[in-house]
Amino acid sequence: MVIEELNDHQQLIIKVIEQRTADIEQACEMIVSAIQGGNKVLIAGNGGSAADAQHIAAELSGRFVKHRKALPGIALTTDTSALTAIANDYGYDHVFSRQIEALAKPGDLFIGISTSGNSQGILNAFKTAGDIGCKTLGLSGWSGGKMNGLCDLNVIVPSEVTARIQEIHILIGHILCKAVDDLF
Numbered sequence: 001m002v003i004e005e006l007n008d009h010q011q012l013i014i015k016v017i018e019q020r021t022a023d024i025e026q027a028c029e030m031i032v033s034a035i036q037g038g039n040k041v042l043i044a045g046n047g048g049s050a051a052d053a054q055h056i057a058a059e060l061s062g063r064f065v066k067h068r069k070a071l072p073g074i075a076l077t078t079d080t081s082a083l084t085a086i087a088n089d090y091g092y093d094h095v096f097s098r099q100i101e102a103l104a105k106p107g108d109l110f111i112g113i114s115t116s117g118n119s120q121g122i123l124n125a126f127k128t129a130g131d132i133g134c135k136t137l138g139l140s141g142w143s144g145g146k147m148n149g150l151c152d153l154n155v156i157v158p159s160e161v162t163a164r165i166q167e168i169h170i171l172i173g174h175i176l177c178k179a180v181d182d183l184f
């Protein structure tokens with residue numbers, strides 16, 4: 001079992017290198033240009049992708065590898081008061097879009113993470129972020145799901161296995177953080 005899992009991961013990395021390098025480079029340009037322009041990066045996802053959102057945000061406000069100034073990365077998955085109030089009063093599908101309505105400004109970058117590309121809360125968040133004039137970056141899997149067409153760039157990990165997709169998402173997250181570190 002273990003060697004099969006490791007081999008699956010390795011095969012997927014090879015596919016990502018072959019098929020998605022240009023998209024990941026474009027995603028790096030999006031985050032670099034948002035940060036250079038003095039904008040915020042807002043990030044959201046469910047379950048393991050919520051953890052990814054927090055992980056990436058913390059590496060912006062804290063640090064990734066090198067010491068540099070603190071940067072505005074905010075995960076929309078951490079404020080349990082906001083999450084529970086919005087879910088209770090408006091429905092779970094609004095937990096991210098409502099926070100975006102409250103916090104986002106034109107030029108900010110919203111990163112929505114969904115392995116299926118179909119989580120309604122993330123889809124609503126893309127619609128609201130786009131309406132406000134944010135740049136929008138998706139990290140997804142399968143064929144991109146309903147996130148296709150809802151974000152400026154949807155980086156689709158070519159797999160149908162949630163765990164494998166998530167493993168590549170955090171790799172992409174670290175590459176985005178490296179691109180930001182390289183600015184300083």
Ligand SMILES: O=C(CO)[C@@H](O)[C@H](O)[C@H](O)[C@H](O)COP(=O)(O)O
Nearest residue numbers: 046047048049114115116119162163
């Ligand atoms: O981490 C895992 C599975 O590896 C789960 O927690 C997973 O993130 C959850 O089932 C999510 O709700 C899946 O949502 P999504 O990626 O399709 O948007």
Ligand SMILES: [Zn+2]
Nearest residue numbers: 047048163166
């Ligand atoms: Zn997981």
